[in-house]
Amino acid sequence: MGSNFTGLDTVPVPNGNISFEIQQLIAYQFNNYIFTGGGVGLDFWFFDNKTSTFIPIFANVTVKLIDKKTSPFLFANVGYAFKWQTQRKIEEKIFWGTKAGIYFQAGAGVNLKFSEKLSLLFSAYYKMQQSANKYRETDTLLLETNNQLFHFAGIKIGILY
Numbered sequence: 001m002g003s004n005f006t007g008l009d010t011v012p013v014p015n016g017n018i019s020f021e022i023q024q025l026i027a028y029q030f031n032n033y034i035f036t037g038g039g040v041g042l043d044f045w046f047f048d049n050k051t052s053t054f055i056p057i058f059a060n061v062t063v064k065l066i067d068k069k070t071s072p073f074l075f076a077n078v079g080y081a082f083k084w085q086t087q088r089k090i091e092e093k094i095f096w097g098t099k100a101g102i103y104f105q106a107g108a109g110v111n112l113k114f115s116e117k118l119s120l121l122f123s124a125y126y127k128m129q130q131s132a133n134k135y136r137e138t139d140t141l142l143l144e145t146n147n148q149l150f151h152f153a154g155i156k157i158g159i160l161y
Helices: none
Strands: 018-029 034-049 052-064 071-086 101-115 117-136 142-160
Touching: 034 071, 052 101, 052 142, 071 117, 101 142
Parallel strands: none
Antiparallel strands: 018 034, 034 052, 052 071, 071 101, 101 117, 117 142
């Protein structure tokens, strides 16, 4: 019999995983500097010719630093990412990213305003996703679960309308 590890490992996971996401945010603009709202997305992880997908649901706060045609901004998304599917590598007795968990993303960028109702957004961000690697002997015998915080850094391109 194997052991079951349920503690959260806070050591950054050395991974070369690539993440791609599509998000929709609906927000209320309080003034020319602050808006907040909620969003949902699809977050795809690619590794070893496999794909794992999450559905993050999050609250957002965005702050523009100046009110000009070209404006720097800061943002944060906090929520929970639900698991949509699991890809597995039976040959190595591991199931990757098989657990839903806390989702956090924060970054800084620039808002390029083309008109009163259309802007292009460019930003750099840090993203953290709580998930787990589940190691199995067979499809039915679970040996251990290794909870992890997965860390990503990336860039975003968006449209504000």
